Amino acid sequence: MARLVMKFGGTSVATVERIKNAARHVKREVEAGNEVAVVVSAMSGKTNELVAWCKEAAPLYDQAEYDTVVASGEQVTSGLMAIVLREMGIPARSWQGWQIPIYGSDAHGSARIVDVDGAGIIAGFDRNREVAVCSGFQGVHAESRRIVTLGRGGSDTSAVALAAGLKADRCDIYTDVDGVYTTDPRIVPKAKRMDKVSFEEMLEMASLGSKVLQVRSVEIAMTQRVPTYVRSSFDDPENPNPGTLICDEDDIVEQQIVTGIAFSRDEAQITLRRVADKPGVAAAIFGPLADANINVDMIIQVVSDDQATTDITFTVPTADYERARTLLESKHDTISYQEIQGATDVVKISAIGVGMRSHAGVAARAFRALAEKGINIRAITTSEIKFSVLIDAAYTELAVRTLHSLYGLDAG
Amino acid sequence: MARLVMKFGGTSVATVERIKNAARHVKREVEAGNEVAVVVSAMSGKTNELVAWCKEAAPLYDQAEYDTVVASGEQVTSGLMAIVLREMGIPARSWQGWQIPIYGSDAHGSARIVDVDGAGIIAGFDRNREVAVCSGFQGVHAESRRIVTLGRGGSDTSAVALAAGLKADRCDIYTDVDGVYTTDPRIVPKAKRMDKVSFEEMLEMASLGSKVLQVRSVEIAMTQRVPTYVRSSFDDPENPNPGTLICDEDDIVEQQIVTGIAFSRDEAQITLRRVADKPGVAAAIFGPLADANINVDMIIQVVSDDQATTDITFTVPTADYERARTLLESKHDTISYQEIQGATDVVKISAIGVGMRSHAGVAARAFRALAEKGINIRAITTSEIKFSVLIDAAYTELAVRTLHSLYGLDAG
Numbered sequence: 001m002a003r004l005v006m007k008f009g010g011t012s013v014a015t016v017e018r019i020k021n022a023a024r025h026v027k028r029e030v031e032a033g034n035e036v037a038v039v040v041s042a043m044s045g046k047t048n049e050l051v052a053w054c055k056e057a058a059p060l061y062d063q064a065e066y067d068t069v070v071a072s073g074e075q076v077t078s079g080l081m082a083i084v085l086r087e088m089g090i091p092a093r094s095w096q097g098w099q100i101p102i103y104g105s106d107a108h109g110s111a112r113i114v115d116v117d118g119a120g121i122i123a124g125f126d127r128n129r130e131v132a133v134c135s136g137f138q139g140v141h142a143e144s145r146r147i148v149t150l151g152r153g154g155s156d157t158s159a160v161a162l163a164a165g166l167k168a169d170r171c172d173i174y175t176d177v178d179g180v181y182t183t184d185p186r187i188v189p190k191a192k193r194m195d196k197v198s199f200e201e202m203l204e205m206a207s208l209g210s211k212v213l214q215v216r217s218v219e220i221a222m223t224q225r226v227p228t229y230v231r232s233s234f235d236d237p238e239n240p241n242p243g244t245l246i247c248d249e250d251d252i253v254e255q256q257i258v259t260g261i262a263f264s265r266d267e268a269q270i271t272l273r274r275v276a277d278k279p280g281v282a283a284a285i286f287g288p289l290a291d292a293n294i295n296v297d298m299i300i301q302v303v304s305d306d307q308a309t310t311d312i313t314f315t316v317p318t319a320d321y322e323r324a325r326t327l328l329e330s331k332h333d334t335i336s337y338q339e340i341q342g343a344t345d346v347v348k349i350s351a352i353g354v355g356m357r358s359h360a361g362v363a364a365r366a367f368r369a370l371a372e373k374g375i376n377i378r379a380i381t382t383s384e385i386k387f388s389v390l391i392d393a394a395y396t397e398l399a400v401r402t403l404h405s406l407y408g409l410d411a412g
Numbered sequence: 413m414a415r416l417v418m419k420f421g422g423t424s425v426a427t428v429e430r431i432k433n434a435a436r437h438v439k440r441e442v443e444a445g446n447e448v449a450v451v452v453s454a455m456s457g458k459t460n461e462l463v464a465w466c467k468e469a470a471p472l473y474d475q476a477e478y479d480t481v482v483a484s485g486e487q488v489t490s491g492l493m494a495i496v497l498r499e500m501g502i503p504a505r506s507w508q509g510w511q512i513p514i515y516g517s518d519a520h521g522s523a524r525i526v527d528v529d530g531a532g533i534i535a536g537f538d539r540n541r542e543v544a545v546c547s548g549f550q551g552v553h554a555e556s557r558r559i560v561t562l563g564r565g566g567s568d569t570s571a572v573a574l575a576a577g578l579k580a581d582r583c584d585i586y587t588d589v590d591g592v593y594t595t596d597p598r599i600v601p602k603a604k605r606m607d608k609v610s611f612e613e614m615l616e617m618a619s620l621g622s623k624v625l626q627v628r629s630v631e632i633a634m635t636q637r638v639p640t641y642v643r644s645s646f647d648d649p650e651n652p653n654p655g656t657l658i659c660d661e662d663d664i665v666e667q668q669i670v671t672g673i674a675f676s677r678d679e680a681q682i683t684l685r686r687v688a689d690k691p692g693v694a695a696a697i698f699g700p701l702a703d704a705n706i707n708v709d710m711i712i713q714v715v716s717d718d719q720a721t722t723d724i725t726f727t728v729p730t731a732d733y734e735r736a737r738t739l740l741e742s743k744h745d746t747i748s749y750q751e752i753q754g755a756t757d758v759v760k761i762s763a764i765g766v767g768m769r770s771h772a773g774v775a776a777r778a779f780r781a782l783a784e785k786g787i788n789i790r791a792i793t794t795s796e797i798k799f800s801v802l803i804d805a806a807y808t809e810l811a812v813r814t815l816h817s818l819y820g821l822d823a824g
Contacts, residue, residue, distance in 0.1 A: 016468040050488065056428040057492045058499035065498070068506050069491035072484035076462065079481035080469045086477070087470035094480050098510065099557055145511055 002169040003125070004029065007039040007136065007159035011176045012233035013077050014044035016084075023084045024237035025174065026131060030090055035125040037132040037166060039159040040081055042073025063108035067138075067149045071097070074135035074155070082133045092131040095121065097138035097147065102158065102165075104139030104148040111139060111148035113157065113220075116165025134162060156217035164224035171226050172243075173213065174233035179244035180205070180212050182409040183261040187397050190410040194259065195242075198249040201259045201352050204386045208350040209264030213246075221246060249354055257355035257362055258407035261400050267297070267348045268321035269378060269390060272328070274309040274338035284335045285312060285328070292327055294320045298348070298381045298390060309338070313379055315390060318344055346378060347396045350388040351403055363387040369406045375399055414581040415537070416441060419451040419548065419571035423588045424645035425489050426456035428496075435496045436649035437586065438543060442502055447537040449544040449578060451571040452493055454485025475520035479550075479561045483509070486547035486567070494545045504543040507533065509550035509559065514570065514577075516551030516560040523560035525551060525569065525632075528577025546574060568629035576636035583638050584655075585625065586645035591656035592617070592624050594821040595673040599809050602822040606671065607654075610661040613671045613764050616798045620762040621676030625658075633658060661766055669767035669774055670819035673812050679709070679760045680733035681790060681802060684740070686721035686750035696747045697724060697740070704739055706732045710760070710793045710802060721750070725791055727802060730756055758790060759808045762800040763815055775799040781818050787811055 006029065008022045022040075029036050042050075050070045054061045078094035085092035097104070100120060104111035124130035136155025139148050150157050156173060163171035179193040180202065197205075199222035206215040212230055221228045231243025249255075275281055282301070289296055299314040316324045321344055328340060356362045363382055370377060370389065375398065379390040391399055404410060418441065420434045434452075441448050454462075462482045466473040490506035497504035509516070512532060516523035536542035548567025551560050562569050568585060575583035591605040592614065609617075611634035618627040624642055633640045643655025661667075687693055694713070701708055711726040728736045733756055740752060768774045775794055782789060782801065787810065791802040803811055816822060 016465055019469065053428055053488070053492055054495060057431065057495040060499075061495045062498050065491040065494045065506055067491075068494075068508070069488050072487045072491075075484045075487070076465070076481050079477040079479075079484075080465055082477045082480075083466060083469040083473045086474050087472075094477055096480070096559075147508075 001033045001035070003035040003166060005037045005039060005159050005163040005166065005168050005171045006174060007155060007172065008041065008174045008233055009155065009176070010041040010044035010047070012174050013040055013081070016080060019077065019080050020084050021237065022174065022233050023081060023088060025233060025240065026085060027088055027090060028237055030129065030131060035129060037121055037134060037162055037168070038081060039134045039136040039155055039162060040074060040077040041136050041155040043077055046073040046076070064146055067108050067147050071135070071138040071147045071149055074137050078133045078135045085131055085133065090131055091128045092133055093124065095132050095134045097135055098140035098145070100134060102139035102161070103142045104150065106141045106144065106148065108148055110151040111141070113139060113150065113161045114142070116161050118162070118166040121166060134158065153214040156214040157220060160217045160220045160224070160226050160228060163226045164220060168226070171221065171228045173228060173230045175212065175230060176232065176234065177212060177230070178232035178235065178241055180210070180230050180246070180260075182259070183400055183404050184263070187400050188404050190412065191404065192409060192411040194244050196245045196247055196252045197259055198252055198354055199246055200249060200385055201354055202246045204350070204352040205260055205262045208262040208352065208386065208388065209266070209348065210260070210262045218246070255355050256353060256408070257359050258351045258353035258409065260352050261403050261409070262350045262352060263396060263400055264348045265393060265396070266318050267315045267346055267390065268318045268344045269313060269315050269342060269346050270321070270324060270328070271311060271313040271341040272335070272337040272339075273311055273341060274304050274306070275312055276336040277303070277308065277310040281310070281335065284331070288327055288331055289316070289324060292323065294324050298379045298388065300379050315346075315348065315379070345393045346390050347393045348388050348390050349396070349399045349403065350386050351407065352386040354385050356385050356387075365406060366403055369402050370399060373398055373402055413445045413447065415447040415578060417449045417451060417571050417575040417578065417580050417583045418586060419567060419584065420453065420586045420645055421567065421588070422453040422456035422459070424586050425452055425493070428492060431489065431492050432496050433649065434586065434645055435493060435500060437645060437652065438497060439500055439502060440649055442541065442543060447541060449533055449546060449574055449580070450493060451546045451548040451567055451574060452486060452489040453548050453567040455489055458485040458488070476558055479520050479559050483547070483550040483559045483561055486549050490545045490547045497543055497545065502543055503540045504545055505536065507544050507546045509547055510552035510557070512546060514551035514573070515554045516562065518553045518556065518560065520560055522563040523551060523553070525562065525573045526554070528573055530574070530578040533578060546570065565626035568626040569632060572629045572632045572636070572638050572640060575638045576632060580638070583633070583640045585640060585642050587624065587642060588644065588646065589624060589642075590644035590647065590653055592622070592642050592658070592672075594671070595812055595816050596675070599812050600816045602824065603816065604821060604823040606656050608657045608659055608664045609671060610664055610766055611658055612661060612797055613766055614658045616762070616764040617672050617674045620674040620764065620798065620800065621678070621760065622672070622674045630658070667767050668765060668820070669771050670763045670765035670821065672764050673815050673821070674762045674764060675808060675812055676760045677805065677808070678730050679727045679758055679802065680730045680756045681725060681727050681754060681758050682733070682736060682740070683723060683725040683753040684747070684749040684751075685723055685753060686716050686718070687724055688748040689715070689720065689722040693722070693747065694724075696743070700739055700743055701728070701736060704735065706736050710791045710800065712791050727758075727760070727791065757805045758802050759805045760800050760802050761808070761811045761815065762798050763819065764798040766797050768797050768799075777818060778815055781814050782811060785810055785814055
């Protein structure tokens with residue numbers, strides 16, 4: 001007997017028919033003798049409808065009310081899933097975030113999970129192995145008793161946090177793909193599904209553009225050590241594939257140097273030319289950006305050819321590009337620079353692998369391979385288990401395929 | 413300054429545009445210096461969509477889960493209304509049933525309101541005259557902490573119960589008609605809108621088929637003495653009509669003998685012929701029907717022409733007709749009767765007026781007038797302030813118009 005959390009995303013519960021199919025996966029696990037908590041997203045399309053209404057109500061809508069409106073989507077799915085399970089003869093009940101409760105911070109629209117109280121759900125397990133069908137994406141703020149949501153994609157985070165709170169043996173994330181691939185199979189048909197990937201690598205992949213799991217869900221899985229599977233809800237419920245296991249590095253026998261290639265088109269580049277190179281200049285640039293809640297990613301500073309000034313290049317999310325430029329233009333008095341340049345038609349390509357820790361020259365091989373294809377590198381950042389390059393967006397597919405082959409990830 | 417509850421039904425909040433219009437009514441009352449709690453229904457059509465999903469999930473769906481699913485409809489409206497009000501510069505926040513809390517019985521799908529705790533809402537009034545936007549139709553069960561709903565049309569009940577809980581000066585029910593009429597204007601074009609109607613009369617009208625208010629909302633208004641207006645949300649928010657006031661009989665100066673004519677098509681007639689007339693026969697018939705949760709309304713018993721047996725006629729809701737017949741057929745051993753007859757093409761016409769208490773022969777005039785039109789009366793019941801006749805459905809309009817004229821209710 002195991003205790004597990006099974007999470008079904010929006011496409012897996014898009015219709016009542018699909019909810020019934022998802023329920024057959026739950027049934028399989030219950031009949032195998034397991035204690036099961038299910039986490040559901042809103043039916044596909046519903047969240048967008050609710051968000052559109054909020055925007056129609058007021059372009060600058062109140063975030064707390066937005067949370068109240070959009071959290072209703074998961075509430076509907078949880079009730080329907082419980083109805084379906086009971087119809088199948090499986091004891092089940094729905095749990096909203098405030099009922100469990102899952103306590104969140106008061107950052108409406110992007111709350112962090114503060115605590116999960118699993119006592120009520122566990123009491124149901126003990127009573128009659130009752131399946132707990134929990135609304136994902138939502139929690140309640142302890143003091144105000146108001147509904148908070150975790151931000152888009154937050155149901156993955158709900159699932160992993162609930163698994164940690166329930167001390168579950170594992171968390172199964174059911175989605176519309178059958179696992180984690182070495183890269184996006186739509187770009188590289190030779191991409192392979194991985195059997196296992198380490199928490200650290202998955203965290204980098206999620207951070208660097210792979211959309212299969214939400215970053216914070218991987219963070220929690222890693223810090224709380226929750227073995228997490230990514231698998232398909234469209235498999236035959238009687239005979240499903242295992243998917244990809246995200247687990248401790250030590251549980252992976254055959255380590256590759258590079259495990260996967262990720263890419264993100266959500267990058268924009270800003271370069272400040274001939275910045276007066278004096279102490280505190282970095283703070284003068286990046287302080288205001290941080291205050292404006294703009295995430296700065298890659299940062300490169302090189303001394304200009306005149307030796308007295310410096311060029312500073314960095315990237316921001318595409319959505320913040322205009323705001324960042326305007327902000328820096330308004331700071332021309334405090335940051336003395338000659339020119340501000342920018343580009344939005346750029347892409348960040350990353351290679352991830354824990355093997356990089358012990359192998360030198362991994363990135364250098366990539367730079368060479370990309371140069372041979374005539375791909376110009378605009379910026380580079382590296383960390384212990386990954387490196388990223390910023391290139392022109394037009395070369396995305398070529399660069400991803402080049403690196404995928406270079407590190408021996410191609411199937412067959 | 414007054415404290416009031418304003419309730420908007422499904423058609424009044426069917427779209428974001430209509431929510432904005434309803435909000436303009438709220439704005440008028442807030443700017444007049446009033447403390448306002450708003451009660452909203454689900455956007456028109458949404459509840460039906462949610463109910464359809466429950467039925468698709470399982471024909472015999474779990475009622476507690478049904479409540480969780482359908483209560484989400486009001487949650488959406490309350491959030492959107494709060495967004496709109498805040499956009500207008502009016503302090504406002506949404507309140508779900510469990511947040512207020514409105515405590516309900518555990519009769520999922522048709523819970524009774526047990527208690528309303530208005531402290532949180534009143535604290536908002538005191539702080540900054542914050543408008544409380546409350547989800548109608550829902551409450552929470554105190555022990556299980558699960559969502560309960562009050563049954564269809566329950567938002568009227570929520571509004572009146574909240575008005576009582578907040579000790580409001582009045583409750584305004586905004587709907588798609590501009591008040592309570594002497595009868596259905598679609599059937600009698602000469603029907604008049606009443607300025608005032610007593611709680612007792614409104615209760616009878618609601619019970620007897622008038623759809624303008626839910627019966628239980630009138631019961632609560634009456635027992636808690638909440639002056640309640642029925643008025644139109646489609647009036648000009650700057651210059652609305654007052655609608656119809658439902659109030660104490662004593663507050664109505666000009667009393668009419670008959671105030672209104674109601675009718676209900678939701679009736680079916682069952683007649684048991686030649687029932688052995690012995691003690692306990694009524695209990696043998698109506699006991700099992702009560703056990704099966706079938707509401708029996710009009711009951712008439714007459715001795716048969718053979719003097720040894722009796723004929724018993726009664727009505728049940730159309731939806732329960734087949735079930736009631738089958739049940740009685742199965743009891744043929746204990747209830748000895750010769751034949752069971754039934755009819756579903758019948759209608760109950762009722763005349764209501766507190767003046768009947770002090771005027772004799774009010775009903776007799778009706779029987780004569782209907783007979784003169786060749787309308788056969790199948791059954792009659794009377795009470796202190798109303799009488800009802802069961803007739804063939806084909807004569808509905810003729811009978812309603814005849815009585816409406818007879819009692820001097822025609823306009824002009």
